[in-house]
Amino acid sequence: MDRRQETRPAQPGLAIEVAGLTKIFGRTTALRNISLQVPWGVAVALLGPNGAGKSTLLRAIAMLARPDEGTVRVAGVTRGHDAARARAALGYVGHQPLLYDDLTPEENLRFYARLHDVRDAGARIRQVLADVGMSHRATSRVRTLSNGMQKRIAIARALLHRPAVLLLDEPETGLDQEGLALLGRIVRGVADGGATVLFSTHDIERALALADRVALLRGGRLVLDASRAAADAASLRALLADEAEARR
Amino acid sequence: MSRYLRVVLAIYRKDAQLEARTRETFTAMAVFAIAVALIFNFAFQVNPRNVALVGPGIAWAAFTFTGVIGINRAFIFEKDRGTLEGLLLAPAGREAVYGGKLLGTLTLMLIVEALMVPVFLVFYDIALLSWWFVGTAVLATVGFAAVGTVFAAIAVHTRAREVLLPLLFLPIVMPVVVAAVSSTASALAGEGWSGVARWFSLMVAFDVVFLVVSSLAFEFVVEE
Numbered sequence: 001m002d003r004r005q006e007t008r009p010a011q012p013g014l015a016i017e018v019a020g021l022t023k024i025f026g027r028t029t030a031l032r033n034i035s036l037q038v039p040w041g042v043a044v045a046l047l048g049p050n051g052a053g054k055s056t057l058l059r060a061i062a063m064l065a066r067p068d069e070g071t072v073r074v075a076g077v078t079r080g081h082d083a084a085r086a087r088a089a090l091g092y093v094g095h096q097p098l099l100y101d102d103l104t105p106e107e108n109l110r111f112y113a114r115l116h117d118v119r120d121a122g123a124r125i126r127q128v129l130a131d132v133g134m135s136h137r138a139t140s141r142v143r144t145l146s147n148g149m150q151k152r153i154a155i156a157r158a159l160l161h162r163p164a165v166l167l168l169d170e171p172e173t174g175l176d177q178e179g180l181a182l183l184g185r186i187v188r189g190v191a192d193g194g195a196t197v198l199f200s201t202h203d204i205e206r207a208l209a210l211a212d213r214v215a216l217l218r219g220g221r222l223v224l225d226a227s228r229a230a231a232d233a234a235s236l237r238a239l240l241a242d243e244a245e246a247r248r
Numbered sequence: 249m250s251r252y253l254r255v256v257l258a259i260y261r262k263d264a265q266l267e268a269r270t271r272e273t274f275t276a277m278a279v280f281a282i283a284v285a286l287i288f289n290f291a292f293q294v295n296p297r298n299v300a301l302v303g304p305g306i307a308w309a310a311f312t313f314t315g316v317i318g319i320n321r322a323f324i325f326e327k328d329r330g331t332l333e334g335l336l337l338a339p340a341g342r343e344a345v346y347g348g349k350l351l352g353t354l355t356l357m358l359i360v361e362a363l364m365v366p367v368f369l370v371f372y373d374i375a376l377l378s379w380w381f382v383g384t385a386v387l388a389t390v391g392f393a394a395v396g397t398v399f400a401a402i403a404v405h406t407r408a409r410e411v412l413l414p415l416l417f418l419p420i421v422m423p424v425v426v427a428a429v430s431s432t433a434s435a436l437a438g439e440g441w442s443g444v445a446r447w448f449s450l451m452v453a454f455d456v457v458f459l460v461v462s463s464l465a466f467e468f469v470v471e472e
Contacts, residue, residue, distance in 0.1 A: 062337065064472065
């Protein structure tokens, strides 16, 4: 079976361009002068210890956080120029599933389909629910689903409008083994389909298994941006251990 | 359909679907409005001679406090469940999210106000229903909800949000509440257009200014 995810056709330029991005929360600088360029059709794993700035970077790219300095371009569009068009190209899975407890997965997805003007929404909803293995709970209220099931629906939500850029913030959280395998197929399917995936994770082995490139954040700085071939588990572990040592 | 309108209607429809299923906000608003009407019924000796004097104040006290409940709820459940971010990912300007939330709050407030018309008739023998009162209610509620929606989005990020919201926005909507009370009094006194005209003008001006300002300010309120 062809596992490639249906995505938008490849576009000219880069999928994600981050230049000189700095984000400050009060006295804490979460991101320091981050520059990152991600081409189309690749999966990039974002590694780093807790508090390194992975979620903040993903949120800034998703246009949920406003940069204090620097620029973010998604699918060739800068947030200040036409943020709505950039958001149309984005799919995002964060720590929260962004689902309404009192609606069913199908109703939640129908709402997001309306937001994104998804054509033939009924068929598309059935397809993404099948892709995440949740067709059998399509009409149960979300509050009755486990965390792992809600995470699957959240992934379906992010895929619903065939995003050109998929951002996943620790997507493996709450997923069982079958869910993890499914997540791997989706990440590779989206990237192989020509879209771009940027996902954060703490699992070095999973990062190396799924990603074409690996980026590592430490203390809000991008300290590594390398192809999978150039990165190995031992050196990544050593970089993360340095950070842990520095914290002590 | 434009991107703006599509997002506004999608959010409105979703909020209506949730409210129809849970009835949480509507029940709280309706019970509170009836309770206020009941309490004032015992507090004041309302009779045909003083009804035009105290009736509009009682009505708008009930509408104002129930409105605060409705406006507060508009963002609390979105924030608590993290779904506010889902709305902010919508492929439209932030003003579309504001528009959708405003429309939902406005509808709930107008439904409760409509339901209170027979309640006031029974408790106080106040016949509120007239075209002038309908106009007053719509104009005042639009202004009230326009300001309240943006302040609710500010207050929802704070710990004391239920307390903070009325403190923040009630002083700002006071002109529209005063205009609504005065306009309702004119309507009850049967003064017609000549009685309500200046209050209508004030409320229209308030609505236009705050719909524009709140819509533009919303983006800066909801983003980190």
